[in-house]
Structure formats: C-alpha cells, structure tokens
Amino acid sequence: MSMYGEFKKFAMRGNVLDLAVGVVIGAAFTGIVNSLVKDIIMPPVGLAMGGIDFSNFYVALKGPHLATLADAQKAGAVTLNYGVFINAIINFIVVAIALFLLIRAINRMTTPETPAEAAAAAPPPPPEEVLLLREIRDELKAR
Secondary structure (H helix, E strand, O other): OOHHHHHHHHHOOHHHHHHHHHHHHHHHHHHHHHHHHHHHHHHHHHHHOOOOOHHHOOEEEEOOOOOOHHHHHHOOOEEEOHHHHHHHHHHHHHHHHHHHHHHHHHHHHOOOOOHHHHHHHOOOOOOHHHHHHHHHHHHHHHO
C-alpha cells in the first residue's frame, strides 16, 4: 500500500475525525472561556481584592518597573509575568469545571440499560460438563 493510501486510511478512521472536531470545538470554547475569565470573573475578583488587576502583576528583571505590564514591555523591560500566569490558572480551572459539568450532564442523559439488554449482554451459562464438575468438586469438599 502506498504512503498516501495508508495516510488516507488513517485519516478516515472515525476517532481521528472525532478528535479533529473536538480540537476545533475546543479552540472555540477556549475563546469563550478566556472572555468569561477576563471580562466576567476577574473584574469582581479584582474589585473584591481592592481593585487589583492580575494581568499587571509582574517583576521587572531588567529595565524600568512601570505601572502596567504593557508600558514596561513597550519600554523594553524584561519581565516575569506572574499575573498572566495566575489568569491562565483560573482559565484552566474554569475549563475543567465546565467540562466536568458537561460530561456529568451527558452521563445523566444516557439511558440506563433495560433488564432485557442486561440479560442479552450477560455471559452465556457455563456448559453442562462444567456444572457437573463443580458439583463433584463441592461434594468432595463436603466430605
């Protein structure tokens, strides 16, 4: 089989396409979560902490330490941006909680199997010879 044929076979497998769809949806979801954290969650948190804006928390390693991170970067300062890292951690926590709630809701919507389905999925009973051997074993143990 040619390399193209192998690649086509690999790319057309169902789980590869599902993964591709998941990545696209995840990218769109990331934009929503970033906006949620930046525009909805962080302003009240900053207000509750006295008007603090986490995105402007940084340490100037070299250069001037100005009021905002953007000003320091424009001035050419080398900065350690730990406030941006805090925002990234909050983004991750929000995404994790949202995915947990989504998966939990999907699991609740799936219907539990009916007794007939459970019986159909149960393993077949052992052969009669095995049952006879078990009875003999149990008789020998009882003696």
